[in-house]
Amino acid sequence: xxxxxxxxxxxxxxxxxxxxxxxxxxxxxxxxxxxxxxxxxxxxxxxxxxxxxxxxxxxxxxxxxxxxxxxxxxxxxxxxxxxxxxxxxxxxxxxxxxxxxxxxxxxxxxxxxxxxxxxxxxxxxxxxxxxxxxxxxxxxxxxxxxxxxxxxxxxxxxxxxxxxxxxxxxxxxxxxxxxxxxxxxxxxxxxxxxxxxxxxxxxxxxxxxxxxxxxxxxxxxxxxxxxxxxxxxxxxxxxxxxxxxxxxxxxxxxxxxxxxxxxxxxxxxxxxxxxxxxxxxxxxxxxxxxxxxxxxxxxxxxxxxxxxxxxxxxxxxxxxxxxxxxxxxxxxxxxxxxxxxxxxxxxxxxxxxxxxxxxxxxxxxxxxxxxxxxxxxxxxxxxxxxxxxxxxxxxxxxxxxxxxxxxxxxxxxxxxxxxxxxxxxxxxxxxxxxxxxxxxxxxxxxxxxxxxxxxxxx
Amino acid sequence: xxxxxxxxxxxxxxxxxxxxxxxxxxxxxxxxxxxxxxxxxxxxxxxxxxxxxxxxxxxxxxxxxxxxxxxxxxxxxxxxxxxxxxxxxxxxxxxxxxxxxxxxxxxxxxxxxxxxxxxxxxxxxxxxxxxxxxxxxxxxxxxxxxxxxxxxxxxxxxxxxxxxxxxxxxxxxxxxxxxxxxxxxxxxxxxxxxxxxxxxxxxxxxxxxxxxxxxxxxxxxxxxxxxxxxxxxxxxxxxxxxxxxxxxxxxxxxxxxxxxxxxxxxxxxxxxxxxxxxxxxxxxxxxxxxxxxxxxxxxxxxxxxxxxxxxxxxxxxxxxxxxxxxxxxxxxxxxxxxxxxxxxxxxxxxxxxxxxxxxxxxxxxxxxxxxxxxxxxxxxxxxxxxxxxxxxxxxxxxxxxxxxxxxxxxxxxxxxxxxxxxxxxxxxxxxxxxxxxxxxxxxxxxxxxxxxxxxxxx
Numbered sequence: 001x002x003x004x005x006x007x008x009x010x011x012x013x014x015x016x017x018x019x020x021x022x023x024x025x026x027x028x029x030x031x032x033x034x035x036x037x038x039x040x041x042x043x044x045x046x047x048x049x050x051x052x053x054x055x056x057x058x059x060x061x062x063x064x065x066x067x068x069x070x071x072x073x074x075x076x077x078x079x080x081x082x083x084x085x086x087x088x089x090x091x092x093x094x095x096x097x098x099x100x101x102x103x104x105x106x107x108x109x110x111x112x113x114x115x116x117x118x119x120x121x122x123x124x125x126x127x128x129x130x131x132x133x134x135x136x137x138x139x140x141x142x143x144x145x146x147x148x149x150x151x152x153x154x155x156x157x158x159x160x161x162x163x164x165x166x167x168x169x170x171x172x173x174x175x176x177x178x179x180x181x182x183x184x185x186x187x188x189x190x191x192x193x194x195x196x197x198x199x200x201x202x203x204x205x206x207x208x209x210x211x212x213x214x215x216x217x218x219x220x221x222x223x224x225x226x227x228x229x230x231x232x233x234x235x236x237x238x239x240x241x242x243x244x245x246x247x248x249x250x251x252x253x254x255x256x257x258x259x260x261x262x263x264x265x266x267x268x269x270x271x272x273x274x275x276x277x278x279x280x281x282x283x284x285x286x287x288x289x290x291x292x293x294x295x296x297x298x299x300x301x302x303x304x305x306x307x308x309x310x311x312x313x314x315x316x317x318x319x320x321x322x323x324x325x326x327x328x329x330x331x332x333x334x335x336x337x338x339x340x341x342x343x344x345x346x347x348x349x350x351x352x353x354x355x356x357x358x359x360x361x362x363x364x365x366x367x368x369x370x371x372x373x374x375x376x377x378x379x380x381x382x383x384x385x386x387x388x389x390x391x392x393x394x395x396x397x398x399x400x401x402x403x404x405x406x407x408x409x410x411x412x413x414x415x416x417x418x419x420x421x422x423x424x425x426x427x428x429x430x431x432x433x434x435x436x437x438x439x440x441x442x443x444x445x446x447x448x449x450x451x452x453x454x455x456x457x458x
Numbered sequence: 459x460x461x462x463x464x465x466x467x468x469x470x471x472x473x474x475x476x477x478x479x480x481x482x483x484x485x486x487x488x489x490x491x492x493x494x495x496x497x498x499x500x501x502x503x504x505x506x507x508x509x510x511x512x513x514x515x516x517x518x519x520x521x522x523x524x525x526x527x528x529x530x531x532x533x534x535x536x537x538x539x540x541x542x543x544x545x546x547x548x549x550x551x552x553x554x555x556x557x558x559x560x561x562x563x564x565x566x567x568x569x570x571x572x573x574x575x576x577x578x579x580x581x582x583x584x585x586x587x588x589x590x591x592x593x594x595x596x597x598x599x600x601x602x603x604x605x606x607x608x609x610x611x612x613x614x615x616x617x618x619x620x621x622x623x624x625x626x627x628x629x630x631x632x633x634x635x636x637x638x639x640x641x642x643x644x645x646x647x648x649x650x651x652x653x654x655x656x657x658x659x660x661x662x663x664x665x666x667x668x669x670x671x672x673x674x675x676x677x678x679x680x681x682x683x684x685x686x687x688x689x690x691x692x693x694x695x696x697x698x699x700x701x702x703x704x705x706x707x708x709x710x711x712x713x714x715x716x717x718x719x720x721x722x723x724x725x726x727x728x729x730x731x732x733x734x735x736x737x738x739x740x741x742x743x744x745x746x747x748x749x750x751x752x753x754x755x756x757x758x759x760x761x762x763x764x765x766x767x768x769x770x771x772x773x774x775x776x777x778x779x780x781x782x783x784x785x786x787x788x789x790x791x792x793x794x795x796x797x798x799x800x801x802x803x804x805x806x807x808x809x810x811x812x813x814x815x816x817x818x819x820x821x822x823x824x825x826x827x828x829x830x831x832x833x834x835x836x837x838x839x840x841x842x843x844x845x846x847x848x849x850x851x852x853x854x855x856x857x858x859x860x861x862x863x864x865x866x867x868x869x870x871x872x873x874x875x876x877x878x879x880x881x882x883x884x885x886x887x888x889x890x891x892x893x894x895x896x897x898x899x900x901x902x903x904x905x906x907x908x909x910x911x912x913x914x915x916x
Binding site: 030090091093094097155156182196198200202207208209210211212213214215216217218219220221222223225226228229230232233234236272276277278279280281282283284289290292293296297298299300301302303304305306307308309310311312313314315316317318319321322323324326328351352353354355361362396397398399425426427428429430 | 734747
């Protein structure tokens with residue numbers, strides 16, 4: 001087995017400088033004004049795939065943001081590994097809560113701070129540098145490679161599913177490799193074996209046809225902001241459970257083996273509480289924090305807007321009120337069924353005198369892995385080599401809806417090896433990547449691109 | 459009795475042009491960036507008091523926005539009338555809902571549209587033109603006049619109370635005249651005999667120390683936006699009554715005579731519904747719409763803000779959530795007691811895992827008039843002369859907290875003669891003043907400035 005340590009150590013300053021360049025591109029996919037940055041991000045990825053040793057690259061147009069495709073064929077009979085990642089990022093707002101500007105990467109205390117540092121530019125970059133490390137040293141990558149790096153992950157991968165199904169022959173593969181997840185603790189490499197799905201909606205409650213004087217009309221008019229509060233409160237009971245009929249019917253019970261896995265993890269509720277900074281943790285009655293995060297569905301308000309929100313007071317009776325509400329789903333909930341039941345429940349909870357409209361944004365199904373597949377052995381070995389300890393099998397509360405699409409399209413298993421640390425502020429101000437994990441992750445992936453071929457050839 | 463009709467008709471084009479000039483000044487008192495406009499508003503009022511025939515005027519500094527004082531003494535033994543009004547206006551946002559820009563006065567269909575057209579610049583201007591009409595024609599104003607036009611009414615008259623008490627001798631008066639209220643119907647002049655008080659608060663709910671990824675943390679953290687919704691929903695029961703302990707204890711029951719007065723008014727619930735544009739009216743169970751507006755307290759959300767509110771989706775678990783909440787009060791509720799009980803109830807409703815902070819903005823006590831006082835007779839006669847029909851005694855759901863302060867400071871009754879028509883959009887986009895009411899109002903006030911002297915001497 002090759003040892004990539006010394007070459008990675010030698011090249012690391014350049015790797016970091018390149019990553020900073022990537023992070024300076026404000027490729028926010030939900031913001032129409034950032035279309036230019038999205039395009040810059042795609043071009044950057046394409047250029048750097050070639051630098052890493054991927055001979056064929058292409059920036060492919062979609063109805064939304066482009067997909068960057070890279071290909072390296074070694075042998076028609078060799079197994080094929082497809083790497084998936086994304087170059088788009090979450091919005092950075094509120095920008096004033098960042099210590100340094102979100103698109104000016106800054107190193108502090110062994111961490112690199114920037115929007116996208118860990119989700120997912122940093123992790124995509126680790127793969128490119130792992131491949132470059134092997135290939136520039138003349139060490140074989142014994143699998144055919146397909147790299148699919150998209151620009152719409154943070155807005156629900158709107159055009160990726162169609163792209164995959166339209167290119168299912170060209171992209172046919174034996175395993176799908178994804179690094180967009182995290183580690184349970186700084187020195188514990190992890191493989192993620194389950195993801196939650198998501199349904200994301202916007203509730204708009206309309207009352208009077210324009211804003212009214214709260215004195216002249218208050219008391220005789222149904223206030224849409226009060227009505228929205230009643231609807232949102234009515235969606236959960238006092239035990240923290242959603243009141244949507246049938247919501248829990250298809251939720252799998254936690255097995256004894258899963259409970260045993262959970263108990264082996266170095267879980268410290270007090271550290272989780274300190275990480276989030278709340279006075280105490282909470283959630284659905286009858287479950288532990290990890291069970292709530294990994295095995296139970298949620299119903300969270302992601303945003304609220306109504307009436308006067310400036311400094312001071314304005315005695316207005318608002319004409320409308322809006323809430324963004326999302327639900328994280330677990331096996332075997334189905335997004336389409338959940339959103340139907342949710343809409344019916346919201347309308348049932350709305351009082352007379354207001355009109356309710358519900359918009360649906362992206363949705364995605366939950367996913368669980370078959371951990372008996374040999375690629376999990378390959379990943380375990382590679383991670384143990386770089387990190388000095390075997391990985392833990394964990395789940396992730398977040399959603400990568402496309403994982404299920406990959407498995408369905410290619411009839412191939414997905415392997416999720418991720419490097420985000422707890423508290424890394426993905427989707428929040430001051431997102432960061434641990435630079436020591438970045439270093440060790442590149443080494444682990446450099447090993448993985450060899451070992452996975454052996455296991456797939458089996 | 460003099461007839462001012464012909465001179466008003468002659469001068470009306472000039473009066474309107476002057477009013478438009480006044481309305482072009484964006485004197486929004488809650489906005490620190492409008493300090494210059496506030497000063498311009500004060501200067502404008504002072505200049506136009508002198509033009510109207512008030513010999514002594516002064517722009518008096520306060521810790522906030524200036525107060526404009528005008529004085530016209532006729533005789534130390536004559537009764538004194540104090541006119542109160544305000545030159546500040548509500549914020550204009552959302553500006554995109556205005557048909558024409560809020561500070562570019564526009565006439566359409568017999569109405570003058572602009573922020574402040576009716577609340578209160580238009581009504582202050584009617585008084586100045588009524589005085590000018592009498593004095594320029596050489597018709598006596600047989601009372602000493604004190605004009606107090608302030609710039610902080612829309613932010614709770616923060617400095618007026620202290621100004622009045624510090625100048626109680628200089629401003630000593632036998633009656634307080636205020637035009638900041640409305641008419642029940644276009645051809646029905648009205649005297650307002652009761653006002654609701656107000657308590658205005660801001661609830662801030664704090665959860666995690668920064669915004670979190672809703673997937674990575676959703677389910678194990680108490681979401682402050684969900685918590686805020688629960689608090690707001692819990693503040694009212696299913697009958698539309700506030701759940702604040704003791705809230706209704708000191709609310710006066712509606713008397714038989716008051717119910718009889720209500721029944722005489724040309725009230726059409728369907729017209730009210732159409733005016734507000736809701737699908738149906740609502741409110742506290744067991745009361746009619748006018749009872750809810752005039753005789754019952756409220757609890758309304760005036761604004762909501764939390765998390766992501768832009769277009770599209772962002773899977774954020776917000777770190778805080780804010781609601782502006784106000785209560786309209788009726789006799790004999792006391793603002794200080796209500797706000798204490800409200801804060802206790804909010805904290806009781808807050809779930810564990812969040813921290814709640816409540817800010818108090820302006821508050822004001824409810825008020826009722828003694829309609830047996832002779833000034834009510836003077837006003838009735840003046841209004842009947844100009845409008846051709848005797849006025850109705852009505853109440854107003856809004857608050858002019860300073861009315862009670864005036865009565866307390868000077869031991870003098872307040873007379874509220876107002877000219878806003880139903881649906882005039884005070885505090886909302888497309889605020890308007892009826893130009894025919896403006897014309898007849900000036901005439902009525904020109905008569906009133908004579909008649910009130912006779913009654914007070916009587």
